[in-house]
Amino acid sequence: MENNRNFFITIALSILILTVWQVFYMNPRIERQREATRIEQERTAQQDQSVASPGGTTPAIPAAPGTGVPGAPAVAPTEDREGALGASGRVRIDTPSLSGSINLTGARLDDLLLKNYHVTVDDSSPNIDLLNPASLPHGYYAEVGFTGPTQAGNFPGPDTVWSVEGSPVLTPDEPVRLTYTNDAGLTFIRTISVDGNYMFTFSDAVSNGGAEPVALNSYGRVTRFFKPQTASIYVLHEGLIGVTGEEGLQEIDYSDVEEDKLITPSKSADGWLGITDKYWAVALVPARGQSFQPRYAYFDDGRTRYQSDFLTDTITVAPGQTQTLETLLFAGAKEVAPIQDYQAERNIRQFDLLIDWGWFYFITKPMFYLIDWLYRLLGNFGLSILATTVIVKAIFFPLANKSYKSMANMKKMQPAMLEIREKYGDDRMKQQQAMMELYKKEKINPIAGCWPILIQIPVFFALYKVLYITIEMRHAPFFGWIQDLAAPDPTSVFNLFGLLPYDVPSFLLIGVWPLIMGITMFLQMRMNPTPPDPTQAMIFNWMPVVFTFMLATFPAGLVIYWAWNNTLSIIQQGIIMKRQGAKIELWDNLIGLFKKKDKQPAE
Secondary structure (H helix, E strand, O other): OHHHHHHHHHHHHHHHHHHHHHHHHHHHHHHHHHHHHHHHHHHHHHOOOOOOOOOOOOOOOOEOOOOOOEOOOOOOOOOOHHHHHOOOOEEEEEOOOEEEEEEOEOOEEEEEEEEEEEOOOOOOOOEEEEEEOOOOOOOEEEEEEEEOOHHHOOOOOOOOEOEEEOOOEEEOOEOEEEEEEOOOOEEEEEEEEEOOOOEEEEEEEEEEOOOOOEEEEEEEEEEEOOOOOOOOEOOEOOEEEEEEOOOEEEEEEHHHHHHHOEEOOOOEOOEEEEEEOOOEEEEEEOOOOOOEEEEEEEEOOOOOEEEEEEEEOOEEEOOOOEEEEEEEEEEEEOOHHHHHHHHHHOOOOOHHHHOOOOOOHHHHHHHHHHHHHHHHHHOOHHHHHHHHHHHHHHHOHHHHHHHHHHHHHHHHOHHHHHHHHHHHOOOHHHHHHHHHHHHHHHOOOOOHHHHHHHOHHHHHHHHHHHHHHOHHHOOOOOOOOOOOOOOOOOOOHHHHHHOOOOOOOHHHOOOHHHHHHHHHHHHHHOOOOOOOOHHHHHHHHHHHHHHHHHHOOOOHHHHHHHHHHHHHHHHHHHHHHHHHOOOOOHHHHHHHHHHHHHOOOOO
C-alpha cells in the first residue's frame, strides 16, 4: 500500500537522522561529560574542604568600564584553595544543606559546599563545591555592595573589610551582623540570614551621620571565571539567566554573551538574574519596589569571566535618616519544591523558570509531579517510572484500543487486499481506489496503527526532559547495577557486562536494559505480518537493532520506561487481537526466522 510505503520511508529517514545525531552529537557529548566529571572529581578530591582561619586582606578590584557595578579581577588563578580561603577573614556557614564561609572582604559569598550532593553516586565522594574564591581556576562567587559619588566617602564594595558583631557562624537560627562605617559618617549595617535550604537574605541598613544628603546605588553581581564543559546542550539551557522587565525570561548562552560582550535589557522593578547550571544555580533578587538596571557581561581582559549583575536607581539618604534594602540570594541545588515555595512565599516573579522545563512545560511539569508523587508512595524512582507508564497507558487506552482494533481488522482484510493487488497488477491508481473503497466499506483507518507510536513521542520527550533536568533524578538508584537513573546503563555486552577487564568505547555501551528494550521492540514488531516489500522488510528487521544502539546512551530510566511500555503494548495488542479474531503473527514470525535458516543449503 502506498500509505504503508510512505510510512516506512518516514521511519527509515527518522532512523537515519537519529543515527547521525547519535554518532556525531550524542556520543561526543557523553565523552565530554565523562571527561568533565573526571576533571571535577580530580579537582574536588585535591581541595581541602575545611574552612581556613581568618586573616589577611585582598587587593582592590577595578571598576568595569562604563558602569557603576564593579568588575571582577583579572588576576592569575592559583591552585591553592586553602591559601585562597585563608587570605581574608571569614564567617562560617553551617546549615542542614550548606557549609562554607562568607569572605569578610566584600562580604562576598565565595565558599559554598552542598552537603546533600556528591560528585559521584558514592556518598563518600567529595561534596559539590558550588562557589569558590576568585583566585581559584574555578572561581565563582556572588556579591552585594554599594557605589556612589566619591565625596560621600568609600562605599562598601569588593575591597571593603567588614567587621563582625556577635557570633561568626551563620546558621538558620542565628543571623550574622556585619558593620562598616566610612570617613564621611555613613554607617552600613548588614544582617545576613539563611534558611534551611538555599536562600540567603542580605538586609542592609544605611544610616547617614553626616550633614548632607547622600545619593548611592546598590549593586549585586554573580561572577564566574570558567565555562562548564557540559554547557550548550540543546535540551537544556546553561549560562546566564534572568526574569526582568518587559522581556521576561532571558536565557543567554555563554557563546552569545561572548559574542556581544554586554547585553543590557530594559530597566525593571522586579525579577531576578544570575547564572544557571544543569543542577545548580546562583541568582540575585534585587530589593522589592526598587527599580534596577539588569546586565549580562563577558570580560576577556587577561582572564575570561562571565557576570550577571544589577544596579539600582539612586537612593537618597537624608542626614540623620536610615534607608533599608533587602536583597535575596539563591545559591544551591535546583530542587523543585523549594523553588516553587520561594516563588510563592517571597513573591519572586516566575522563579520556577530557574528550572528549564522547556516549551512543553505543560507536559513536562505534570510528568515530574506524577513521578515525584509516586516516588513518595513507592520509595524508588525506578518503580515510580514503571507506575507512571501504567497510568499513561491507562489514560491513552481508548485511543490505543481503537488503533489496535483497526490493526486487527486490517489483518483480517489481508486476503481481500491481496486479491486487489493481483486483480489490478501494476495499475497503482486503480489499486489505491479499490483499497480506499475497501477501507471505507470495512470502516478501517489505514494509519490507525501509527497512533500507538505517535502518542508515545510527547510522553517519551517529557520523561527524557524530566530525567535530564531535574536534580531529584540525579543519582537516583533503581535496583542492581542501575545506581543512577539519569545516566546510561553502565554495562556493556561487548565486555560481557563487566566480566572482561577492559572498557569499551561509548558507542559500544550496549547494556542489559538497552538489550531488554531491543528485545521487547523486536517482539512487538513481530506481532504484525512481515511486509512483503523487501525494503520495508529490511527496515522492519533492523529497526530494533538501530534503536538498541541509539537508546543505549540515553538515561537508564528512559530505557526502562521504553522496555516496560513495549511489554505492556505487547500484552494489550495480543488481548485485543484475540478478541477481534485476528491471528497473532508473533509465533509464526519467530518460527519463520529459524525455518529460513534450516532451508539454507549446506556447504
